[in-house]
Amino acid sequence: MTPVPQPLAFVAADTADACAARQRLAQRYGGVPPEEAGIIVALGGDGFLLETLHRYLTLGTPVYGMNRGSVGFLLNDFSEDGLSARLMRAQRVVLHPLRMTATRQDGSVTDGLAFNEVSLLRETRQAAKLRVMVDGVERMEELVCDGALVSTPAGSTAYNLSAHGPILPLGADILALTPISAFRPRRWRGALLPHTAKIRFDVLEPAKRPVSAVADFTEVRDVARVEIHEDRGVASTLLFDPELALEERILKEQFTP
Structure with a gap:
């Protein structure tokens, strides 16, 4: 089992690809319930990421999404390798709903x-x-x-x-x-x-x-x-790989034909 900097919880959309990825990642990196995690890793599409933010909002736990859906604008690329290193260098974005x-x-x-x-x-x-x-x-x-x-x-x-x-x-x-x-x-x-x-x-x-x-x-x-x-009294934290930071994605989208 690959060591991670803090306990991870893996949650997945109700699709075959997402559920299979969750099982493999949990076996490789270990997994705890979301209530015990330092980071929640969400596997699915943008819709599932939003569901995850709502479901675990009261925990205040950062969420790192990996794309197992279609568009994945709010998600990082999926890879089973090097997850610990990616999480350690991930950039944080605080969202207020x-x-x-x-x-x-x-x-x-x-x-x-x-x-x-x-x-x-x-x-x-x-x-x-x-x-x-x-x-x-x-x-x-x-x-x-x-x-x-x-x-x-x-x-x-x-x-x-x-x-x-x-x-x-x-x-x-x-x-x-x-x-x-x-x-x-x-x-x-x-x-x-x-x-x-x-x-x-x-x-x-x-x-x-x-x-x-x-x-x-x-x-x-x-x-x-x-x-x-x-509502500035409510906040949720998303984690992004530095090369796929949300701010850069939004800026880049303005130049997409």
């Missing part, structure tokens, strides 16, 4: 955390109508759209980029507010906001034009109001 407070039409309230983005999406064939408030000031009286999202820098290359939102440098302390298929104002492309901003969406005509809200994995149907802010 967005906190979503969604109030449904019946008055019930649901909280959720999002390391990538909080998105609002229409539920029917009709476009959503949203009022946009920032720090208590009405910034847009009516946005007619398929939806809208607020993204962190770490999540800016995911759904936000697909919706033609901007890529945000990791240390920029900025959030992206991006419309999804905006109909009116037709040419509005969104806004860049300071990370301290408190954003509120009011759903207009909610009975006729119902809207759902999603914070990573927390989905709330038939919302009337959604409030979003960055």
Whole structure:
């Protein structure tokens, strides 16, 4: 068994490749439950890495992801060799999630955390109508759209980029507010906001034009109001190989044709 600098926990997505990799790595490097680990090694894709961050958030344990999925933007390359050395020289990135407070039409309230983005999406064939408030000031009286999202820098290359939102440098302390298929104002492309901003969406005509809200994995149907802010009281640490640092990946993505 290869010695490691601190106890490791290996967790894997529910796929054959990921589960087989977990078994081989645990045999080679040893493995403990996540509650006893100094580092959690997550094997899967970007979605599974986000699940791991949420599942073990209260432990405060750094997570080192290796790609056993498809895209793997938030993950390191997979290799069974030299894991101890890679972990010892890995760079740390601290992520603060967005906190979503969604109030449904019946008055019930649901909280959720999002390391990538909080998105609002229409539920029917009709476009959503949203009022946009920032720090208590009405910034847009009516946005007619398929939806809208607020993204962190770490999540800016995911759904936000697909919706033609901007890529945000990791240390920029900025959030992206991006419309999804905006109909009116037709040419509005969104806004860049300071990370301290408190954003509120009011759903207009909610009975006729119902809207759902999603914070990573927390989905709330038939919302009337959604409030979003960055929660600096919550943090999760990701580990990256120096040559594949997240900041460099995000910068490089801006020059990808």
